[in-house]
Amino acid sequence: MTFFSAKGISIEFGGIRAVDNVSFDVDKGSIYTIVGPNGAGKTTIFNIISRIYNLTSGKITFEDQDITHLPTHQVVSRGIARTFQNIELFDHATVLHNLLIGRHIHCKSGLLSDLFFLPSVKRMELEHRRRVEDVIDFLDLQHYRDQLIQNLPYGVRKIVELGRALCTDPKMVLLDEPASGLNVDETEDMAFWIDDIKKLLGITVIMVEHNMSLVSQVSDRVLAINYGKVLAEGSPREVQENPEVIKAYLGEEDVR
Amino acid sequence: MGHPFPFSYEILLPGLPIFWHTFYLFGSRSEFTIFAPDNGRSRLELLQVLITGLGQGCLYGLIALGFVLIYKATEIVNFAQGDLLMMGAFFGVTFIGIMKLPFGLGLLTTLLAMAVFGYLLDKLIIRSMIGESQFSVIILTISIGFILRSVAGGIWGNDLLALETPYSGEMANIYGLMISQEYLVVIAGTIVLSLALFLFFRHSSLGIAMQAASQNQLAAYYMGIPVKRVFSLIWAISALVSGVAGTLMAPISLVSPEMGFIGIKAFAAAVIGGFGSLPGALIGGLIIGCSEQLAGSYLPPGFQKVTAYLIMFLVLTLRPQGLFTQIQQKKV
Amino acid sequence: MRFIFKTSYLQDIRLLKHNGYVFWYGLLLIAILLAPLLLDEFYIGEMAFIFIYAIAGLGLMIPVGFTGLPSLGHAAFMAIGAYTNAYLLSSGYSFLLSVALAGIISSLVGGLIAVPLKRMTGIYFAIATLAFAIIVEEIIVHWESVTGGLGGLAVDYPVILGFEMGETWQFYFICLIVLLLVLLGTLNLIRSPSGRAFIAIRDSEISAESMGINLSYYKIKSFAISGLFTGLAGALFAHRLAYLAPDAFNFLLSIQLLMMVVVGGLGTVHGAILGAIFVGLLPQAIAIAKDYLPPFIGEFPGLEPGLFGVILVLFIVFEPMGLYGRWIKFKLFLEMFPLYRKATFKRQKSYLKTERVQ
Secondary structure, eight states, X not given: OOSEEEEEEEEEETTEEEEEEEEEEEXXXXXXXXXXXXXXXXXXXXXXXXTSSOOSEEEEEETTEEOTTOOHHHHGGGTEEEOOTTOOOOTTSBHHHHHHHHTGGGOOOOHHHHHXXXXXXXXXXXXXXXXXXXXXXXXXXXXXXXXXGGGSOHHHHHHHHHHHHHHTOXXXXXXXXXXXXXXXXXXXXXXXXXXXXXXXTOOEEEEEOOOHHHHHHHOSEEEEEETTEEEEEXXXXXXXXXXXXXXXXXXXXXXX | OOOSSOSOHHXXXXXXXXXXXXXXXXXXXXXXXXXXXXXHHHHHHXXXXXXXXXXXXXXXXXXXXXXXXXXXXXXXXXXXXXXXXXXXXXXXXXXXXXXXXXXXXXXXXHHHHHHHHHXXXXXHTGGGGTTSOHHHHHHHHHHHHHHHHHHHHHHHOSSOBOOOOTTTTOEXXXXXXXXXXXXXXXXXXXXXXXXXXXXXXXXXXXXXXXXXXXXXXXXXXXXXXXXXXXXXXXXXXXXXXXXXXXXXXXXXXXXXXXXXXHHHHHHHHHHHTOTTOHHHHHHHHXXXXXXXXXXXXXXXXXXXXXXXXXXXXXXXXXXXXXXXXXXXXXXX | OOOOOOOSTHHHHOSSOSHHHHHHHHHHHHXXXXXXXXXXXXXXXXXXXXXXXXXXXXXXXXXXXXXXXXXXXXXXXXXXXXXXXXXXXXXXXXXXXXXXXXXXXXXXXXXXXXXXXXXXXXXXXXXXXXHHHHHHHHHHHHOHHHHOGGGOEEOOXXXXXXXXXXXXXXXXXXXXXXXXXXXXXXXXXHTSHHHHHHHHHHHOHHHHHHTTOOXXXXXXXXXXXXXXXXXXXXXXXXXXXXXXXXXXXXXXXXHHHHHHXXXXXTTXXXXXXXXXXXXXXXXXXXXXXXXXXXXXXXXXXTHHXXXXXXXXXXXXXXXXXXXXXHHHHHHHHHHHTTOOOXXXXXXXXXXXXXXXXX
């Protein structure tokens, strides 16, 4: 049984194949990284998995269930949470509020019970709050709990977004460039957290990342793509030494 | 024009006028006397209705045009576009009707005044809102509409004014079709204005700069295009177009501060034509104008007023992003 | 500055965060309860009017302020509530039942209209709601057997358990009770999962969706609740008007409602209430000011809508956070004196095209 697998996924935008027949499998409990030059189609793959885009052809399975045509909002209840490249937090809400929204799929209350804030809702809210506090402790966010997102520095927002994904109790998280825009120290911290997510929480990670030191530090397997096509797949070392990949990054040598 | 259905629709389906509408549309075919091929008089009637619709539609199209111009360039949705038309009509009445300028000169003065007005409106108020949320801008322009209406009422009074033109009151007889000349002038004016705008955007350097600024504000700015001034000029052009529409409309319907509400129908036109396309806005206007006149002639009273909105609602329900998607999806 | 030591998660859920709140809001409630004894009947009537506005303001705040759905057509829900109530009263229903039904029917209409609306974004949504309101107005004009058309419809006095509630103070308390219920409902809503989902949709639809929030479902929900509250306000508004005519529910009313939430402060419960007070008092203020202004301005036709426009422009340009935002700043200024910096509340502008699309 494969934990997560994408088979021959392709997507077309106005005749351009942004992702072209890409297949890969991810093992449970591993960290899988997608690398590639800008515009290679990495984020597009994430958007396909989290069903923001409809793919043109191909199939995605998660825990042996076909999730290719799931409505967008149901992906996360299957256990796949994600972060965004340019941070999509709820800017006018507090950190706590954002993390509580991460608990949304576990909130089971109706409109009427919400309007009257019945004791059952209250009990549930306290329970969710406890779960959120676990994540706050895990990511050291105590200090920022009641701050509005719009007042937070970029690095902290990245972590809050990661925290929000963790609050959904996911089986797998998709991290879209978790270290982009972070300084060296913050990147180090991020590397530890990603490692902790895998080792302590047992959550599978698929990530898109440019920072090769971070990639080789945490990844179990790496997929390199360019122009929407697979260039190489293997251990971080194998991929880094692959001549195709080097060519894609450094450009072809001119033949005179 | 006689109402084809003799009794009140409430007898048929009390309380469900909208459903009755569909019932009528898909109901027995014999109701559609108008499409009966042997009925020559009805066909003539239909033609007349359609031409009136075209004239009316041109007015909607012109307002929609002004509205799309601004939207395309600055992403500002100008809810005061109809009130700009109202201002244009009042300027026309002032210069042509009250100050007794010759029609051509009066029209030119009106257009000039409108252009200056549009330029200043952007420079003094709208410009400070660039970069604010769309919702704030919507409220801002709605409020400006209210202010304009109030100011116009204060200056010109709330009574209905009429505008006499050299061509008003005359009927043109084209192969037995009696068409009032006002509508013919509206149609001709719209064609001339559209051509002028087309040439302006295609060939003049200012027009091309405007297109560049609407594609990418920042890049245009770096290329040395004074984006802010270009935006103000676009407001000027848009106000000018509304001025044309206002002056053309003034002889047809009486001029009053409330006439700006026609702008809401122009929204429908813009929506139907796809928000970002100038020809689309015109076509949308024509569709609205014609169907409105048809509804007025062949449907129970009340439908004429809401036809535009019903069509728009239908279009938006089937295509929530508009017919031609010009509004981009946010990238993540 | 007050620091609150939190010792329990419950503290974050409480409606009244600390004893200061309990004291001041308690005082306010007592003042409102005693008002009919102390004030002139005219003022009581005006206060009842403000309560009605506040109910509608809360109703509009839910889609506009919390869910980010810019409705320009909420006068339609007022109209539906008002006409339903008036019609049911005239057909012999009891007051309580007819008001409740007015709210429920308006809520159903809200939910139904949200079905096509839910997929529209930004400007299209705004225009479509505007069209909806115009269509409703037109239906009222032409559905004469129920609404009386242009001729209008008289509204009977409310009768509760056989007691006729014709007195101003009685109506005042009816409005107050409804307002308190609606207020409680709104507060409950925004501290519950539904309210959180609304706010998430407002701030980022894509993110909300990927957090498992069913956009369609919650947008419909938001409009249904909004319809309920605004419909209730409409039902009470009918009694205030005593005689219903379609033009009482035109575009101007929609804008008045919108003005309440914008001037009060978008996205806050306080904002809806403050906005209602503002909009409720404005005509009185204008009437008083008219006596003192030179006749050229005082006799200006269409002064009121024009002033509405001017006030809205001033707020949008200079204080987009509304009256409540101003109050928060003032409070912070006092608390932090002399360390307050203007930049604390600097607005973020977005210049990228895609950023503004939503």
